[in-house]
Amino acid sequence: MIYFDNAATSWPKPPGVAEAMVRFLEAVGANPGRAAHRLAVESGRILYDAREAVADLFHAPDPLRVVFTKNVTEALNLALRGLLRPGDHVVTSSMEHNSVMRPLRALERDGVQVTVVTCSPQGVLAPADVAAAIRPATRLVVLNHASNVVGTLLPVAEVGAICRQRGVLLLVDAAQTAGAYPIDVEAARVDLLAFTGHKSMGGPMGTGGLIIGERVEERQLEPLVRGGTGSRSEYEVQPDFLPDMCESGTPNVVGLAGLEAGVRWVLEQGVETIRAHEVTLARALIEGLLVIPGVTVYGTLDAERQTATVSFNIIGMEPSEVGLRLDDEHEIMCRVGLHCAPAAHRTMDTFPDGTVRFGLGAFNTMAEVEAALAAVEALAREVR
Amino acid sequence: MTTGQYTVILLHSTSHAIHAERLLNRAGIPSKMIPVPRHISSSCGVCIRVGRPDREAAQRVLQVAGVEIEGTHDI
Numbered sequence: 001m002i003y004f005d006n007a008a009t010s011w012p013k014p015p016g017v018a019e020a021m022v023r024f025l026e027a028v029g030a031n032p033g034r035a036a037h038r039l040a041v042e043s044g045r046i047l048y049d050a051r052e053a054v055a056d057l058f059h060a061p062d063p064l065r066v067v068f069t070k071n072v073t074e075a076l077n078l079a080l081r082g083l084l085r086p087g088d089h090v091v092t093s094s095m096e097h098n099s100v101m102r103p104l105r106a107l108e109r110d111g112v113q114v115t116v117v118t119c120s121p122q123g124v125l126a127p128a129d130v131a132a133a134i135r136p137a138t139r140l141v142v143l144n145h146a147s148n149v150v151g152t153l154l155p156v157a158e159v160g161a162i163c164r165q166r167g168v169l170l171l172v173d174a175a176q177t178a179g180a181y182p183i184d185v186e187a188a189r190v191d192l193l194a195f196t197g198h199k200s201m202g203g204p205m206g207t208g209g210l211i212i213g214e215r216v217e218e219r220q221l222e223p224l225v226r227g228g229t230g231s232r233s234e235y236e237v238q239p240d241f242l243p244d245m246c247e248s249g250t251p252n253v254v255g256l257a258g259l260e261a262g263v264r265w266v267l268e269q270g271v272e273t274i275r276a277h278e279v280t281l282a283r284a285l286i287e288g289l290l291v292i293p294g295v296t297v298y299g300t301l302d303a304e305r306q307t308a309t310v311s312f313n314i315i316g317m318e319p320s321e322v323g324l325r326l327d328d329e330h331e332i333m334c335r336v337g338l339h340c341a342p343a344a345h346r347t348m349d350t351f352p353d354g355t356v357r358f359g360l361g362a363f364n365t366m367a368e369v370e371a372a373l374a375a376v377e378a379l380a381r382e383v384r
Numbered sequence: 385m386t387t388g389q390y391t392v393i394l395l396h397s398t399s400h401a402i403h404a405e406r407l408l409n410r411a412g413i414p415s416k417m418i419p420v421p422r423h424i425s426s427s428c429g430v431c432i433r434v435g436r437p438d439r440e441a442a443q444r445v446l447q448v449a450g451v452e453i454e455g456t457h458d459i
Binding site for chain 2: 036048051063064229230241244
């Protein structure tokens, strides 16, 4: 069995993740921040440890400016809905996932102006095109760090420098890179980093969050959800400080205990080491696919310029058919179709059929890449 | 608890109190998280208790780290 769907969610999880979750459920279990007894305080400490681990991973200076959400989609909605007002202008790329596009299209109805900068068919974004799209009313630039469809990395640090110079905030969707590619929010001048816990950070589903930089003032950020926080309980208005103002209701401490363990594992391995392993696998996969007659590979074809997510098609066979047969006949699990990113597929000229996507992760091996190449070769031979 | 031995430091929330606890721990100042005594405030659920002799040192550690202190009370 070969699991190549890590771009959707990573599996297996690093050692220690399930154990941390079981430990929380069996030995702690209490609601953090709602009482002062020892179990509640221990629960609060686990939550804090998770914030600290996440801050360490992204070189964020203040763990209390790490806000947890249920996934990256919620984090992106919090940032977009929380910061943009009618009359504001926002710039994004044509390679975005619907987690950015759909909130933006809804905000557009409310009077926010949206400019979508076109990327090349390989998914490459020119920083100068972003600079040219910035206007006096531009409040925010929002970009994915790497495409979920084709893996292409976007030049976030270059755009970060432009944004800082022009007085615009930069929001980065790091769903595909967090834990798999080095990210330093200070060096790259990222004001808001949205991440998901259940992909390369090694955590379980139901974990994600937003890192809120110092340039974002609390009073400018509207919470998505309001309610109990365990703080300022004498007031009926929402607290105005982080992280509480954006974290109403009982948090997913069991999930975040797992996320902390996952991130600690990533930090022990070293993001650079994980990245080097994934580049080696991605390079072998791309080169292997390119020499199979009848196979089209998308993207830059350069493993250094992308994540270990590789999209391709077998000419003459629908992606859905390829996916079904890889699963049925070769026990290879991948994703096929449009990958929740219609704009990216239009940019790549793979709309509406989509692609076959192999999402490799830290636990995949070269032997699995070779087996998958043999399987694709066998399918491609049938339609030649 | 004998009156006059301790000082409590009030912070915004439990998250901030744990943050403060970590900073004090690293600085070698013994501290304990306790429920906020009702006669002081009905605000956040927990606060940090330190020994009265560590009062100034603890405040300094938190101030240097940029932690906002809501109040300091000897108990």
